[in-house]
Amino acid sequence: MILFFAGLGMLVAAVVTALVVRGDAMRDRVFATFVVAGASLASVPAFRVLGGATSLATRWPSGLPGGDWVIGIDPLSAVFLLAVLVVGAANAVYGAADMRAGANTSVSRQANTTYAVLVVVLALVVTAQSVMLFLCAWEMMAISSFLLIMTDHHQPQVRRAGFIYIVATHTGTLLLFVMFAVWSRGTADWSFASLAATRPTLMWGGGPLFLLALAGFGVKAGFVPLHFWLPSAHAASPSHVSAVMSGIVIKTGIYGLLRVVMLAGPPPAWWAWTVLLLGALSAVLGVLWALAQHDIKRLLAYHSVENIGIILIGMGLGALGTAYGHPILAILGYGAAVLHTVNHALFKALLFMSAGAVYRMTGTRNMEELGGIARRMPITFAAFLIGSIAIIGVPPLNGFVSEWLVYQGLFRAGYSPGALRIALLGAPVLALAGGLALACFAKAAGVVFLGRPRSDRPLAAREVGPAFLLPQLALAAICVAIGLLPALIVRPFLFIGATIGGQPQSQAAAAWAEVSPAAQSVAVFATGLLLVVVVIWAGRRFVLRRRSVRLDATWSCGYGATTSRMQYTASSFAAPLLSVFGPLTGVQEHRGATVFHSMPRDLILDRVVAPLWARVRRSALRLRPIQDGRLHFYLLYVVAAVLAFLTYLVVAP
Amino acid sequence: MNITTSAAFAFILVLLLAPAVAGVATRTKSALTGRQGAPALQLYFDLWKLVRRGAVFSETTTWIFRLAPVLVVATTLLAATVVPLDGRVSLIRFSGDWVAFAYVLGLGRFFLVLAALDTGSSFEGMGASREVTFASLVEVGLFLSFGTLGVVTHELSLSGMLGVPFARHWAANAPALVMISACLFALLLAECARVPVDDPATHLELTMVHEVMVLDHSGPDLALILYGSALKLAVLGAMVVSVLVPRANLSAAGSVAVLGGGLLAVGVGIGIVEATMARLRLPKVPLYLAGASSLALFSLILVLWNPA
Numbered sequence: 034m035i036l037f038f039a040g041l042g043m044l045v046a047a048v049v050t051a052l053v054v055r056g057d058a059m060r061d062r063v064f065a066t067f068v069v070a071g072a073s074l075a076s077v078p079a080f081r082v083l084g085g086a087t088s089l090a091t092r093w094p095s096g097l098p099g100g101d102w103v104i105g106i107d108p109l110s111a112v113f114l115l116a117v118l119v120v121g122a123a124n125a126v127y128g129a130a131d132m133r134a135g136a137n138t139s140v141s142r143q144a145n146t147t148y149a150v151l152v153v154v155l156a157l158v159v160t161a162q163s164v165m166l167f168l169c170a171w172e173m174m175a176i177s178s179f180l181l182i183m184t185d186h187h188q189p190q191v192r193r194a195g196f197i198y199i200v201a202t203h204t205g206t207l208l209l210f211v212m213f214a215v216w217s218r219g220t221a222d223w224s225f226a227s228l229a230a231t232r233p234t235l236m237w238g239g240g241p242l243f244l245l246a247l248a249g250f251g252v253k254a255g256f257v258p259l260h261f262w263l264p265s266a267h268a269a270s271p272s273h274v275s276a277v278m279s280g281i282v283i284k285t286g287i288y289g290l291l292r293v294v295m296l297a298g299p300p301p302a303w304w305a306w307t308v309l310l311l312g313a314l315s316a317v318l319g320v321l322w323a324l325a326q327h328d329i330k331r332l333l334a335y336h337s338v339e340n341i342g343i344i345l346i347g348m349g350l351g352a353l354g355t356a357y358g359h360p361i362l363a364i365l366g367y368g369a370a371v372l373h374t375v376n377h378a379l380f381k382a383l384l385f386m387s388a389g390a391v392y393r394m395t396g397t398r399n400m401e402e403l404g405g406i407a408r409r410m411p412i413t414f415a416a417f418l419i420g421s422i423a424i425i426g427v428p429p430l431n432g433f434v435s436e437w438l439v440y441q442g443l444f445r446a447g448y449s450p451g452a453l454r455i456a457l458l459g460a461p462v463l464a465l466a467g468g469l470a471l472a473c474f475a476k477a478a479g480v481v482f483l484g485r486p487r488s489d490r491p492l493a494a495r496e497v498g499p500a501f502l503l504p505q506l507a508l509a510a511i512c513v514a515i516g517l518l519p520a521l522i523v524r525p526f527l528f529i530g531a532t533i534g535g536q537p538q539s540q541a542a543a544a545w546a547e548v549s550p551a552a553q554s555v556a557v558f559a560t561g562l563l564l565v566v567v568v569i570w571a572g573r574r575f576v577l578r579r580r581s582v583r584l585d586a587t588w589s590c591g592y593g594a595t596t597s598r599m600q601y602t603a604s605s606f607a608a609p610l611l612s613v614f615g616p617l618t619g620v621q622e623h624r625g626a627t628v629f630h631s632m633p634r635d636l637i638l639d640r641v642v643a644p645l646w647a648r649v650r651r652s653a654l655r656l657r658p659i660q661d662g663r664l665h666f667y668l669l670y671v672v673a674a675v676l677a678f679l680t681y682l683v684v685a686p
Numbered sequence: 687m688n689i690t691t692s693a694a695f696a697f698i699l700v701l702l703l704a705p706a707v708a709g710v711a712t713r714t715k716s717a718l719t720g721r722q723g724a725p726a727l728q729l730y731f732d733l734w735k736l737v738r739r740g741a742v743f744s745e746t747t748t749w750i751f752r753l754a755p756v757l758v759v760a761t762t763l764l765a766a767t768v769v770p771l772d773g774r775v776s777l778i779r780f781s782g783d784w785v786a787f788a789y790v791l792g793l794g795r796f797f798l799v800l801a802a803l804d805t806g807s808s809f810e811g812m813g814a815s816r817e818v819t820f821a822s823l824v825e826v827g828l829f830l831s832f833g834t835l836g837v838v839t840h841e842l843s844l845s846g847m848l849g850v851p852f853a854r855h856w857a858a859n860a861p862a863l864v865m866i867s868a869c870l871f872a873l874l875l876a877e878c879a880r881v882p883v884d885d886p887a888t889h890l891e892l893t894m895v896h897e898v899m900v901l902d903h904s905g906p907d908l909a910l911i912l913y914g915s916a917l918k919l920a921v922l923g924a925m926v927v928s929v930l931v932p933r934a935n936l937s938a939a940g941s942v943a944v945l946g947g948g949l950l951a952v953g954v955g956i957g958i959v960e961a962t963m964a965r966l967r968l969p970k971v972p973l974y975l976a977g978a979s980s981l982a983l984f985s986l987i988l989v990l991w992n993p994a
Contacts, residue, residue, distance in 0.1 A: 404806075407748045414748075427793040428764075428786055436789075441782040441842060447833060447990075448840045454990055457833050461979070464788070464829035468822025471792050475818055479803030484811075485746055547781075554780030558764065561778075562790065565760040569910070573756060576906045581740035587805045588744070588902050601803070601811025610819040613972045 034089045037106065040075025043067050044153045051145035057138055061129035064145050068125035072118035075156060079111040083525050090162060099165035100222030106160055108529045112371055113159040113288050116378040120280045121152040123504035127386050128273030130500035134393055144184050144271060151177040158285050164213045164223035175202040178282055181274040182266050194269035201262035205252030212245035229296045239297050243304050246293040254286025256315040256345055260338045261638035267334030272389020275330055279337045280382035284374050287344055294352065295533050302356040309349025313459055316342030316466040324473045325611055325620045325633035327603045328398045329388045332477055333381065339466055340377040343439060344370045346459055350442040351534050357453045360536045362445055364544040368530025369438035376431045376515065380423035383508040387417035390501050391481060394494040400603040401630065402488040403481045409494040414482045416505040421474040423512045426467055429559030431515035437555065439463065476606045485597035517559050520552040604631040692938035696772035696945050703946060704920035705729035707953040714957020729916060733909045741905035746806045754801035755903060755910035761794030762917045770845045771924045773933035773941045781842035784832045788825060795821055802899040813898035820876055820883060823975040827873050830982035831866050837989045853932035862985035867929045872978035874926060878919040881960040883971050923952035
């Protein structure tokens with residue numbers, strides 16, 4: 034625990050550095066060093082907890098209502114903490130360089146400061162073990178990420194994105210306040226341990242609390258239909274902030290849900306089915322909407338909605354396993370959900386960084402204006418490609434490992450007795466999402482990096498510096514390692530799954546005994562794939578060695594005067610697939626003799642949230658007369674409120 | 687891992703026989719439509735010719751374009767290792783290997799699509815766009831089929847789903863398994879760019895999906911792509927054969943022989959379809975794939991509500 038606090042101290046030192054040190058290059062270097070060192074220190078206890086040491090906890094008297102502050106690291110906290118620290122440190126290095134390359138000193142300094150604060154409070158969010166501390170950290174996370182989103186606040190769309198974000202996140206926080214207030218009523222100290230002890234007295238079996246938690250944490254996690262703040266917030270913020278928002282901040286919603294499930298004990302079946310259904314909905318709609326985007330960062334943002342869906346499918350499976358008394362399913366489901374959370378944090382941060390490097394060099398996020406960047410930024414392209422292969426979940430990278438676990442869980446559910454077997458229908462849904470994800474990233478990687486430049490902007494691009502590339506390569510290396518060595522990685526996640534699902538460790542060991550031969554075979558399969566590729570590549574080189582190899586123009590069926598405008602665009606690439614799904618995609622098409630482009634709209638934000646908000650605003654105006662500026666009326670309201678409260682205290686039992 | 691000789695033999699047989707399956711389809715088609723037609727072994731001649739040629743690359747392209755053909759063959763080979771080609775057991779088997787099967791083919795497709803976009807050609811972009819459209823719908827039917835087989839057999843690997851004990855499941859689940867076979871065959875036609883989804887015989891670029899994506903490949907690279915496609919056809923064909931013909935009571939040699947015969951029969955089946963049907967209009971293809979998927983969905987519902 035001391036190492037953890039020392040690490041947090043280093044992170045706070047990074048905050049001070051960003052404020053105090055003069056000289057841009059120097060400051061960024063010291064800042065990045067402090068963040069990386071702090072993250073490394075703080076990750077040591079997390080590794081020890083994951084390695085089988087007992088959970089750690091410290092209790093601090095707070096002197097505030099709501100009891101002592103408890104900070105602790107249990108396996109669930111440990112894995113989220115590691116994700117926070119790894120992605121946080123990588124993005125600190127990247128972000129310092131990126132902000133300095135693009136903005137003036139004051140913006141860069143402010144962004145670094147707020148960023149380091151965000152990393153510290155994220156570490157607190159996942160280690161807080163008492164309600165007040167958790168909510169404080171939660172709120173500081175919301176505010177610091179709001180400030181980071183608003184970095185480019187002179188742009189109107191950034192202010193709009195920030196506004197939608199702050200409204201959404203505070204609505205979510207309110208729900209969490211209600212949930213925790215009701216739950217911790219009657220407990221001595223508001224610590225998580227005493228919440229777990231109040232299980233038997235949960236209101237109406239905990240159903241309303243579960244729905245409150247689902248909505249409150251769901252706004253942060255951003256699953257359909259609560260995702261509406263997410264795409265614009267991710268697109269508006271600086272690239273490293275998008276990376277942390279998408280990789281980590283939205284995952285705190287998942288963390289919160291898992292924590293609630295852990296504390297509330299075995300859930301009734303309908304909780305599990307709700308989560309599974311939301312997951313399936315989110316997975317398909319998220320990727321479908323991603324496919325419709327032409328802003329590369331909005332595309333990645335919508336893709337987070339899809340991955341949150343996959344994580345929820347895993348969680349739903351785990352909950353089903355607990356509800357129907359199927360321990361292996363519980364362990365597999367929760368374990369896969371947490372593993373996919375970590376995987377997504379890694380590859381989504383990587384993708385945002387690569388996309389951000391392209392944005393830094395070309396000044397545009399519009400895919401229709403890009404193209405041909407692979408030749409100009411080869412390492413960035415390689416990083417983006419690795420991220421793409423990981424996110425579409427194909428072997429041999431890490432995305433495959435977690436999706437493979439989810440599928441296994443779905444199939445195991447399929448031949449179980451009773452209603453549980455209906456969960457098998459999640460498999461084709463996940464497969465559809467997988468196929469769409471492939472299309473989506475073929476579009477992203479193909480249109481941005483390959484082909485010919487679609488405008489003048491890509492012509493200026495050249496490879497970014499090591500401060501941009503090293504963090505990407507580090508995350509890419511972890512993605513490859515998890516993909517090739519699933520046997521090492523899956524085991525601790527099964528034990529975490531068992532902890533969340535309330536299963537004894539012996540069950541986790543049994544589940545591991547069942548999964549481990551397959552995990553080793555996956556390693557053989559992935560390595561075999563790489564080997565076969567190398568062998569065929571060598572054979573191809575050998576055959577071509579003595580033949581004529583020449584370069585020429587692209588074959589265009591005999592038509593001579595091709596221009597780069599004749600290439601398929603992002604709009605036209607996605608059009609046939611989107612047309613299959615019709616109005617679900619919310620896309621408007623503009624067709625002309627020489628122009629085809631499509632305009633994506635967010636169905637939930639534009640058709641549901643905005644009209645609803647307008648209606649709330651209109652009816653709120655009717656209340657306006659009560660606030661007419663005369664002080665004695667206000668005093669009257671205060672007296673009336675106090676009277677009402679006192680009456681309640683007297684009348685209530 | 688316990689590799690049996692019959693699995694190894696079946697694997698080698700599929701590798702060798704793959705180009706002939708498409709040839710048999712062409713022969714059948716030409717016989718039924720009263721034409722001369724290319725010899726059944728034409729693809730072997732083509733491959734041999736292409737391997738000895740040089741290559742022309744578009745100036746627009748990057749290393750992606752050169753890597754894609756290698757990945758197409760490598761991923762198909764790996765996919766073949768988890769299918770019980772001899773109707774008993776595969777070279778590599780593990781629980782959830784059907785995910786690896788479908789997704790590793792996805793990796794190959796991903797690179798093929800990227801290679802098409804790499805050329806910057808409008809035609810190849812068109813083919814790539816159509817390929818991902820149809821492929822994402824194929825996945826649904828494929829996983830519904832695997833789901834049905836999983837529920838029927840209570841197994842988690844393809845070897846378990848399609849392997850030896852499969853014979854007894856026919857008695858209990860014949861209707862579901864017939865529908866699954868039909869679905870898999872329909873998906874095979876779509877996945878391997880055959881009529882009614884795509885026409886391998888036409889070279890009018892605007893009508894094509896798979897062929898138009900590989901317009902720019904030449905020499906050994908084109909050979910790799912052609913061989914990869916043929917191999918994918920053979921592997922999916924072997925899967926259909928494994929559902930239709932349980933080989934529980936056959937000797938190892940017998941089951942490998944059934945595989946050979948079955949693959950040729952699949953070729954004949956494709957030829958019959960191609961001789962009697964026209965290619966669908968492109969907007970109708972999603973309906974065709976949805977139809978195939980709903981066959982699988984019905985069979986899944988059948989077995990979920992009536993577990994063996």
